[in-house]
Amino acid sequence: MKNILLATKRLALSESGFVFDPVSGQSFSVNDTGLVILRLAQHQDDIEQLTEQLLEQFDASSVEIKRDVQDFIHRLQGFLK
Amino acid sequence: MKNIATKNPWVAPVIVRHSSSGMNKFGGVRDAQFRDEIAGVSIAELVEKYGSPLFVLSEEHLRQSVRRINRAFTTRYAKVRQAWSYKTNYINAVSAILHQEGCDAEVVSEFEYDKARRLGVPASRIFFNGPYKSRGALTKAVSEGARIHVDHLDELALLEEVAAELNILNFPITIRLNFDTGFAENWGRFGFNLENGQAMEAARRIAASPNLKLTGLHNHIGTFITDPRAYTAQVGIMINFMNNVEAATDCTITTLDIGGGFASRNAMQGVYLPPEQITPTAEQYAEAICGALAIGLKDREQNGKPLPELVLETGRAVVDEAEWLISSVVANKRLPTGQRAMVLDAGVNILFTAFWYNHEVRPARPVEGIPEDTVLYGPLCMNIDVVRQSVSLPPLKTGDLLSFWPVGAYNNTQWMQFIQLRPAVVMVRQNGQVDVVRRAETLDDVEEPENLPIDLQPDFS
Numbered sequence A: 001m002k003n004i005l006l007a008t009k010r011l012a013l014s015e016s017g018f019v020f021d022p023v024s025g026q027s028f029s030v031n032d033t034g035l036v037i038l039r040l041a042q043h044q045d046d047i048e049q050l051t052e053q054l055l056e057q058f059d060a061s062s063v064e065i066k067r068d069v070q071d072f073i074h075r076l077q078g079f080l081k
Numbered sequence B: 001m002k003n004i005a006t007k008n009p010w011v012a013p014v015i016v017r018h019s020s021s022g023m024n025k026f027g028g029v030r031d032a033q034f035r036d037e038i039a040g041v042s043i044a045e046l047v048e049k050y051g052s053p054l055f056v057l058s059e060e061h062l063r064q065s066v067r068r069i070n071r072a073f074t075t076r077y078a079k080v081r082q083a084w085s086y087k088t089n090y091i092n093a094v095s096a097i098l099h100q101e102g103c104d105a106e107v108v109s110e111f112e113y114d115k116a117r118r119l120g121v122p123a124s125r126i127f128f129n130g131p132y133k134s135r136g137a138l139t140k141a142v143s144e145g146a147r148i149h150v151d152h153l154d155e156l157a158l159l160e161e162v163a164a165e166l167n168i169l170n171f172p173i174t175i176r177l178n179f180d181t182g183f184a185e186n187w188g189r190f191g192f193n194l195e196n197g198q199a200m201e202a203a204r205r206i207a208a209s210p211n212l213k214l215t216g217l218h219n220h221i222g223t224f225i226t227d228p229r230a231y232t233a234q235v236g237i238m239i240n241f242m243n244n245v246e247a248a249t250d251c252t253i254t255t256l257d258i259g260g261g262f263a264s265r266n267a268m269q270g271v272y273l274p275p276e277q278i279t280p281t282a283e284q285y286a287e288a289i290c291g292a293l294a295i296g297l298k299d300r301e302q303n304g305k306p307l308p309e310l311v312l313e314t315g316r317a318v319v320d321e322a323e324w325l326i327s328s329v330v331a332n333k334r335l336p337t338g339q340r341a342m343v344l345d346a347g348v349n350i351l352f353t354a355f356w357y358n359h360e361v362r363p364a365r366p367v368e369g370i371p372e373d374t375v376l377y378g379p380l381c382m383n384i385d386v387v388r389q390s391v392s393l394p395p396l397k398t399g400d401l402l403s404f405w406p407v408g409a410y411n412n413t414q415w416m417q418f419i420q421l422r423p424a425v426v427m428v429r430q431n432g433q434v435d436v437v438r439r440a441e442t443l444d445d446v447e448e449p450e451n452l453p454i455d456l457q458p459d460f461s
């Protein structure tokens, strides 16, 4: 989990949600929430703290946020390996 | 300064890879929008009142659909009858509307025959098809004067016996033909083959019987025929055989029944063009069929023979687009492969056509977020319970509603009571009122025919 958060540092993020991975040459689209998570992840390799930060910004339970973030990270893992 | 009290609403994060290959550019567009109403009635309110899943019929769509087909043909040929193919959807409210619109009934079993009779259809307006009609069913149908379509020689022999027993002479019958049109695969297991002489042999047997007479020819080339030229070929071949059989056995054919098979605007799996592009209109089918009739029957009346009546047994194209299925999202999942999955409360148990169609799937509200490739599972604990293998959908929450369309053909008849009870079917009437035309099943409905021997009653005391 930690590794994958570290790997987000290499991603180029744009305001519109366009994401480029210079290692694989692949590009992605993320929605607003996805963009917020990637931005946070570039400076934060602890998933618990990342969830805390999201809780401050968003109106949702920590259970819901944790579940969705974990889902998102898993997805990312598949793309960035 | 950011106010803590006004936090942003949480939308689940989504990431999708840009793919250079294999993206279905039509699928994306087709499924991008939402649908929040059916015939002017809110989907959310329908589900609140009648539960989920829910089948929703539109009276207006159904009437418009059958009228359009009728108009397309009656403006091009003088004698046309539509016979409603019961098996496609035999909910009484559906059949009743189609009978109000002037349709006869096309049935393929004694059960369907009885259903049509109970609804008030006169036997003389029932076309009785199918490869199995029992002696009892034939006796009833002959004595009531139904229009019987003979499928094989054994049935012909039985029919002759039945007519003789009832002391009926010259009972008019139709034979079902099969032949190669060069377009659709020949449904050779039904009826008498034309190329190998079986059909002519059947006609000679009928001519030799005092109890029967041949007055009609029937053929059904198959279902979901997207090339109208298949019908041009079919009609040409049938007229040719009509001329031959009349000459050979001195009969007069008064009915040409070309079966069903017109496609609806549904997406067949494995077909990549969108249905709007490949599904011919009623007018295109009519043009192909009536054009062939005009050419083939040019000299018929001059030769002292009547113009035969054209019978259509259109099923799918009449009813498919007049019905929707509403289903709720029960769970979101991520599969080990990375694909997103949703579990719905409607599966292949009630959406049988999911085995061959890619229905249009739309959320019932506008949803923010990037659409992602999603597999839709039903509620059964069976691997086959997939209502959609791959569809691009935005993020949805549990409880969100999805509509599937078109679902009017073959679902309300082929659905099964398996693991789950079958849901209600409602109809939005032309005046906007909603009527339940089939209530949701209950445990009592399912157990009513059962009998538990008294000594088998388990004792858990």
Ligand SMILES: Cc1ncc(COP(=O)(O)O)c(C=O)c1O
Pocket (backbone or CB within 6 Å): B085, B088, B106, B129, B220, B222, B223, B224, B259, B260, B261, B262, B313, B314, B315, B316, B317, B409
């Ligand atoms: C004899 C006959 N008539 C009519 C139909 C209705 O076909 P469709 O729904 O393709 O119009 C069928 C369907 O298989 C059929 O077997």
